[in-house]
Amino acid sequence: MKQLTRWLLGVGVVLGARLPDVAQTQPGEQAQVYTVTNDGAGGNFHLPQVRLANTAVARRINRQLLGLVTDYSSAIDSTASPRRQLTQLARECCYDEESRSWLAAGSGLTGMTYEVLLNQNYLLSFQFQREDQGLAQPGTSHLTFDLRTGRLLTLAELVADAPAQLERRLGYAISRRLHDELANVVANYGDDSTMIAHVAQLYGISEWNTTPQAALRLDMGNGSGGDPYESRLHLTEFALRPNALLLFYSVGMSRLNFEFLPDETYVFPYTRLQPRPLLQPIAQASASKKK
Incomplete structure (x- = not known):
């Protein structure tokens, strides 16, 4: 009986103790980022797309992300799915219609990869590396979004330094x-x-x-x-x-x-x-x- 009493008292102490504070992520504070790739043997397009509770904001961001590569071509069907658009782009750069075969290197923009640098507190920052004629280029490009609005941010909106x-x-x-x-x-x-x-x-x-x-x-x-x-x-x-x-x-x-x-x-x-x-x-x- 004494052992049971001590055990119950111990449980009471644990339950009554204040648990450590845990930072809670608010809805929309982070984006769910996933990768869309092209079909086929040619091209190397790996583009990010996002999911957010606010679907309108997600669509706005996703259009801008796809535009990084699809804006290079006027033959892309912008109403098609992201995967379909990347597949069309890969076929345009890397498929020879006459020989009906995929080219080893391709022409012009042949690929794009990305890295998420920041995804917290309603800010989402990406780094992109493009490939031309099958070769990765040394320089990178970058986009930073406001997850509340889907807007691309400028540096002046983030730091007050002159x-x-x-x-x-x-x-x-x-x-x-x-x-x-x-x-x-x-x-x-x-x-x-x-x-x-x-x-x-x-x-x-x-x-x-x-x-x-x-x-x-x-x-x-x-x-x-x-x-x-x-x-x-x-x-x-x-x-x-x-x-x-x-x-x-x-x-x-x-x-x-x-x-x-x-x-x-x-x-x-x-x-x-x-x-x-x-x-x-x-x-x-x-x-x-x-x-």
Whole structure:
């Protein structure tokens, strides 16, 4: 009897204890993302589509996602299912009607793949990589949606930092990275001045000194002049991760030079930005995880 009493008291303590708070996901706060692919042996199209409680918003997002590839063709039946549209696109790029066979590489846009970078707090951010003539291209493209409305968001709607300031910070980061990359080339090809000069030209560096202190001076100057990369920057290409804003800068070069291709992604933690209300919940969640 005493054992039964102690057991009942123990159960009462457990039931009466306050359970830890668990964050609840609100309807529509996250999208259900699924992949649509093309039929047939040609093409490599893997496009995201979303499901949301608000079907009108989901349709708006899905049309924009499909448009990434279907807008390249006027022969696509926009009333067909997404899979059917991708199959039509694959046949157009990669099927030879005369020989009635699929081409090994295809022509023009032959594929698209994607990655979900962020899907929380009513924000959905994608990264896409396209294939041309069967070959993956080095640069990526990005779309970020408001899951409440289905609108594509601009950077100015997410951060309050002045565009000129962000461009300057990105320009300095690009300059530092390219000088570091050139220093690696010098380390690997130190006896080949022609190769070093060639890579410097690819990076748009007309003069260089590969010591860290000199590279820093080249990056920062005396603070009065503009950054050499600033005029080439466009802040329309961005994406979101749970802990940072991503900005991008691709160095154009032929496939023969891809061994010298630097990473195009530049990471700006939310703690070093001024998030607007749309982005503040994600920035606050990221800061809480670091504590």
